[in-house]
Amino acid sequence: MSRLIKKILADKLSPEELNEVISGFDIIGDIAVLKIPDRLLSKKYLIAKTLLDNVKSIRCVFRQVSPVSGEYRLMELEHLAGEDRTFTEYRESGCRFYVDIAKVYFSPRLSGERLRIANLVKDNEVIVNMFAGVGTFSIVIAKKRKTTRHYAIDLNPDAYQLILKNAYLNKVEDRVTAFLGDAGRIIEYYLSGCADRVLMPYPERALEYFPFALKALKEDGGTVHVYLHVKSKPIEEVIEEVLPKLDFGKKFVVEDVSGRVVREVGPRIDQVVLDIRLERLES
Ligand SMILES: C[S@@+](CC[C@H](N)C(=O)[O-])C[C@H]1O[C@@H](n2cnc3c(N)ncnc32)[C@H](O)[C@@H]1O
Incomplete structure (x- = not known):
């Protein structure tokens, strides 16, 4: 998946910017969560919309705004593109999991x-x-x-x-x-x-x-x-x-x-x- 995303964003970001975005990128079910470095914040909607338009499996794009914190180990999220929901179904090792990434x-x-x-x-x-x-x-x-x-x-x-x-x-x-x-x-x-x-x-x-x-x-x-x-x-x-x-x-x-x-x-x-x-x- 990271190779596909690199390809999709290749003409929007420099190789260095691309690596930064990819290393802080997760897909959970149909939700993409990005960590976007401060100097790329002006491009956050562009990045999110490009992903949404080009990766079929992604329906919602969020930015991780804060580090994971507190007793429940939660992160603050900012909605960037697609559906504004944090609940999804994720699959791993033949199992299905309901996850609410905000909760x-x-x-x-x-x-x-x-x-x-x-x-x-x-x-x-x-x-x-x-x-x-x-x-x-x-x-x-x-x-x-x-x-x-x-x-x-x-x-x-x-x-x-x-x-x-x-x-x-x-x-x-x-x-x-x-x-x-x-x-x-x-x-x-x-x-x-x-x-x-x-x-x-x-x-x-x-x-x-x-x-x-x-x-x-x-x-x-x-x-x-x-x-x-x-x-x-x-x-x-x-x-x-x-x-x-x-x-x-x-x-x-x-x-x-x-x-x-x-x-x-x-x-x-x-x-x-x-x-x-x-x-x-x-x-
Ligand atoms: C790093 S997460 C666990 C990740 C999980 N094992 C996984 O595979 O995705 C830590 C979890 O511990 C819970 N937690 C925090 N303090 C706890 C405590 N004192 N007793 C039990 N659970 C606690 C949090 O709510 C959080 O869900």
Whole structure:
């Protein structure tokens, strides 16, 4: 798609401008979301209209006005062209998702990572997704691994409603249970000791919530996927730096840890994931 968009905008922007627009460009269902650098703002309607007129699958074009912020990780949007709606249907890995990009966090850029985790999961696993958004990780895994069970938590009531709808949409509602509330409290009240695997896809607060991930794990241990934003550096150095910051408590010991860069999120800033396998500490 980015090649097509480059071609469409080639006679409207310089090669350098084109690269800037492409790197901040997402398509979610039939909605295009653009990050437009300040010096190109005078061309924002031209860019939006050109995309709308030339890419059949795009029906609405928005500009991301603010960075993602707040507890619900939302961004401010400005409507530029096409239909003025933020609700759409997005497809990924054979699943369908209803998304409202103004009301919930959503990134198509995590699709590869969601599939990677789905491929790690074994039969009959119980998986807690502490920061589920619209349920993407949980539903992609549930659809691919038919015997798995999922608890998908989010603090945002709109995200919670969409987890419920998306679980039905993908016919996995019998194996995906949604919880509305703070992940820490939900785990303490309902999900202690239940999980083989815990997902923490909220880089800004994963370290702080790590003790709750441990609480969710089964007595014998399991795997925690911790997502973080870090300065770009070799992943071995990231692991060396992060591990001492994690409090593993008295119950578990690290059996294995590996990491990878998921994507670049800013100039020299990466989103990384650490896959940490824990086992019970024999006393
Ligand atoms: C980065 S997004 C998650 C992305 C999602 N996993 C995906 O694949 O698209 C973080 C999510 O955590 C939710 N959140 C923030 N604080 C929370 C908390 N204390 N407990 C549970 N969910 C929380 C936000 O509402 C947001 O939907």
